[in-house]
Amino acid sequence: MRRLRRSESMRALVRETTLEPGDLIYPLFLCPGEGVRREVGSMPGVFQLSIDEAVREAEGAAALGIGGLLFFGLPESKDEEGTGAWDQNGIVQQGLRAIKNSTAAKKLVLIADVCLCEYTSHGHCGIIAETAEGWTVKNDPTLDLLAKTGASLALAGADVIAPSDMMDGRVGAIRTALDIAGCEDTPILSYASKFASAFYGPFREAADSAPQFGDRKSYQMDGANIREAMREIDLDLGEGTDMILMKPAMPYLDVIRAARERVDVPIGAYQVSGEYSMLQAAFAKGWLDRDRAILESLLGIRRAGADFAVTYFAKDAAKLLA
């Protein structure tokens, strides 16, 4: 076996998996204001950005050859229903319009996350109802709000709509709303299997979306279940999703592999905030070789079967790959 490992040119010739800047999607957190660049404490190198700063960031990403951007919003104010999510002048809608008008937009796929948790005062991904046992997130009434949100983001300029809420039936509801709004050419990237994970912790600081009570285990998936993940994917495909996103990545690489062997639609995987933060912490301690660990973590996601990776390391990785 060692004959084929003797030089870098030989290793490059027989390499099975590639990683390119175009395979990477860079998440951005949009906030109100001007000239705002607020670093997220638990995610060094990740910032909440006002729209003018986000445009600059988008142009940088485009210059590095990154494939696309994924948008999250921090609204001015929140309420019970999350009305900021589908407001035509909502923070992400404004950001999409600004970036769509920049030179960066021609080189980047602009993906809008669809969920309510950044916009609801209680921080859950849907409408809350009181029950005898306490509370529940109501499924079907939430679908109408998600559908409105998806259409609003597409009309504002999103190239792809990416629902992350994990309500049942949301892909179908969003597809219908997109078609009615005249956005029949806008594809859906559904977070088809999204597990209830401890690795989302730092994101909740970045997006200010921590649930004020309870947890998300009644809608996000149980980490023990791979067959259930396949059912989620089948259902989303049946409802018309064009691509699927798996989340988190590293603790669930076997689920990505299983999906790859089962379906032929493009698959993305999200290297989530906790995966990023623990690597950053190790780099800060000098415990891991930063450059090699970044590329190895992303190559693993590609080798598992993902076509593209959403990652906070997108810019770092693109520079290393240049």
Ligand SMILES: [Zn+2]
């Ligand atoms: Zn959510």
